[in-house]
Amino acid sequence: MKSVHLAFEVLEAVAFEPGEIGVSELANKLRTTKGTVFRHLQTLVDRGYLIQNASTQRYRVGARAYLIGRAAAERVDIIAGSQDAMRSLRDETGETVVISSLSNRGNIVMNTLIGKSSLEIGVRVGSVLEPHATAQGKAVLAFDTQGLAKQLRRRGLAGLTPHTVTDIDELERQLEAVRAQGYATAAEEMLLGISALAAPVMDDSGKTVGSIAIVGSIQNIGRQPTPEQIEAVLRAAQRVSWNLGYVGHLPFEPRGGRAPARKAMG
Amino acid sequence: MKSVHLAFEVLEAVAFEPGEIGVSELANKLRTTKGTVFRHLQTLVDRGYLIQNASTQRYRVGARAYLIGRAAAERVDIIAGSQDAMRSLRDETGETVVISSLSNRGNIVMNTLIGKSSLEIGVRVGSVLEPHATAQGKAVLAFDTQGLAKQLRRRGLAGLTPHTVTDIDELERQLEAVRAQGYATAAEEMLLGISALAAPVMDDSGKTVGSIAIVGSIQNIGRQPTPEQIEAVLRAAQRVSWNLGYVGHLPFEPRGGRAPARKAMG
DNA sequence: ATTTTTTGTATCATAATTCGGAACATGGTT
DNA sequence: AACCATGTTCCGAATTATGATACAAAAAAT
16 A cells, blocks of 8 residues: 555654655655655645645644544553553652553553653653663563564664663563563663663553553662552552453552562662 | 545544444445455554454554644644643633634634533534534634635525524624624524633734634523633633734733744744 | 756656455354 | 354456656745
8 A cells, every 4th residue: 555655654754843844855755756745745735634834835744633643542542541540650659650552663652741850851752662771661571472572682682871781681581570570670771860660551351562661860760669669650550451451460469469579689 | 646535534434433443334434345445444554543453353543643643732833832821711711611723624623621610511622613603613704814704605504503693694793793802702502501702813924723712501601701701711812822923912902911022933 | 136956836658556346254143 | 054244355457646857936056
């Protein structure tokens, strides 16, 4: 479905462009001809997904794109089902809360709630979370059943900071620990000074569909997070999963039963 | 651009469907064949705009549609520029606030903020506002320069309640009043018991691009709204218009404020 | 001012693409 | 077991999108 794919390429290129963009610029960004891009822009304007600035003749995203996004927000389960849990988690921990969703395009940041610290730490919605260098990535990898971890062996692990796990066997060991604990951490593995704590979110079929995480300064979320932080994240993940129809408990037991791993480490 | 149009028809049909929908149902809703619809569904799933429920094999809107919408929310001026004014207006009046945007598909509800009354009155985002039977419609008609009012002559005015204005000349007289006052009202003209008060929103070129309105019970927003309500709506409209780059004042003078220095947004 | 470059838009023949019908597979219902 | 409705696959026909070329107008450069 070539033309449809191209139409969406055009839509996305314009939508994610800050400001406006013209036909020519788009054409060689998408490696096509001006004529083709022009035609696509026209139909998208027709449909209200884009609008053309009458004076500059350049294009920007339009109202209809916003409307289908709103419709989606009500129906994409992990968005609708995480609203309350996000707020609770933010209030309990004070940290920035990040929801990510696993799609065929990777583990994508879907929603965020900025923490209370005076220095605001955020993550851009829509960005792709590195599987091996983020807490969210590891939380999802550990409980994934489609063999995502296998794919990493071929690709290799890029080192983003001195703390990034670049050895695949070391990563596997960490994933084993994540499975045992029910949560994943990543301290300064993506960006120096920033740390995260994440837990997986499951849907009604028990499949891992995303994660909920807190992200903050390494000063607030330590290499070994506090039991309170862990408990709060696990509880939030459980709540969201239940909202998605997940039955039973996540691999951990948030309350009673086996306490979260809290070994006295050297 | 036939296939692209159809692709968006499919996307919209699925996105605005409450719950999930199947290939066959979609095919005769769009008057096409199953094969064609199926192919389109496939490419949309490919791109992440739709997802297929593995167990029911039916389709629903997906994460990417949400992301596009989020990107649009930041760049569609009237959405981004009305956030604060909406909240203020809601707090000042206690009523439900509605933002609408004028597009080639009509005057569309883009965003709402539910009022404080215990009986919640809302308007569905995405719905089309009747030009002649809503305060928002009249506010836009009165200040429109593209001859939207002319088009109504051909179409005629459908009576939705006993209070709907169905005479085109009477409507013209009302529009004249709207131009003089800067605001429009519609008491029980769309739905008995419900009343609204709206003011137009202008962009940097001075064109009317939408409206901001309060909607509520006829008990709270009377046939002749209070000066406080009128003042609040007018001030909100002025604020939003300024945020869109509109220079100078709307046709009224809210309270002797002056326009801020023109500043590019984004 | 005048040329040069770059922009958005229009046209058109070719070729690749999408379409639609029919056939197949599968699961649920009668 | 037969039936019905569903999602999916296949393939020839022809509609449809493509990209080269051309044009107008606005910037940029001379």
